[in-house]
Amino acid sequence: MATAYSKSKIETFKNCPRQYKFQYIERAVVEKPVSVENFLGSAVHYALEKLYNFKMNTRLLSKEELLELYRKYWETPEKDKIKVTREGLGVDDYIRVGSEALAQYYDKNAPFEDGTSVALEKKITFPLDPEGRFTISGVIDRICRRHDGVTEIIDYKTNVSLPTQQTLDNDTQMGLYQLGVKYLWPDFKEIQVRQVFLRHGVSLTAVMNDDKLEEIRYRAFQDILEIEKVRRDDAFPPHESPLCDWCVYYELCPAKRHRLSLDDDLGVEFDKEAGKELAQKYLELSRKKKILEAELEAMKDDIFKFCEQADITTLVSALGSVKITVSEKEAFPTKTDDERAFYDLALLARQAGLEECFKLDSGILYKEFYAREKLPEDLKRKLEKFLIKKVQKSIRTSIKKEVPDIDFGE
């Protein structure tokens, strides 16, 4: 059976694998406060769904009816639990913002004759890979068949800020929606994705050709392979970041428990003071190590320069010897060398059915397949254009067994 993923599931993993485990594997039960931004989004989506639902059934809601539906959505017992984090703002400010955005949308688009709604709040699921090992699910706000025959995937946003066109054209979620609609409705030939930024009264259309969609599919596939690997090893490390401040699993998190126990005098089952001492000692040693490593790194350049000028490869002292080597090697580019070339190479490797080895290391693609002549000639020729030259410099030291004491200082 296929394993189901969604953009938010993948995103959670990328932000913090431990949070992913709490949420999707352990399903830890914690209190989840509702953020006012999320509630505003739900309220606006609810009102627009009703508006287009009535329209599909040939009744046009008036602006007052639309706003009344929106206001009613806020009248929920949950209202008191809604969390507002922005200083100086309250829930009523957000209610007003949503109301103004909807009124503006209504004025601009009534009587809503842009096309025929095919689906509203549509849950889609489609296979991500040809073997159907993984599926992607998502909910599309509205799918509309425009009068010019174009199918529009419409996504309503209540964000404060607008993305750039470039960000939108690379948006994974929009790409996955498009792939999903292409799969579910193969007869829809021309598909566009439009995001409606309600606060701004602005619509932006994402431009994604087939290559871009394949790149998005490939990236999602690679992310999922990574999750599956971590899942097999059951190794979900916490990844601390500013997002921790909003994490509902904060108090359960192994990265936070020691800190919490020291700050809040919590009763814990470990010796928190011993932990503090270990951390202190380790950090002091690490600091010294860093200083020494920086000094070594700086010395390397001097050593290479000295050896080049003197045309020698080995320096000697009372402690032992320092040997340098300089060579050039062929390699495929890594993501850090050249991101664009890396993705082009990734696509090519995928087309050749080599994506799993590529995911491990582009070096493996080179060493195990290319250099060992294991690939068909035409693929080899295509890969050749990716080859780059890398200069490798290394230093090996050999220290005599009997050496005088070294003073590291403080």
Ligand code: SF4
């Ligand atoms: S508190 Fe931070 S590190 Fe811990 S699970 Fe949450 S996001 Fe991850």
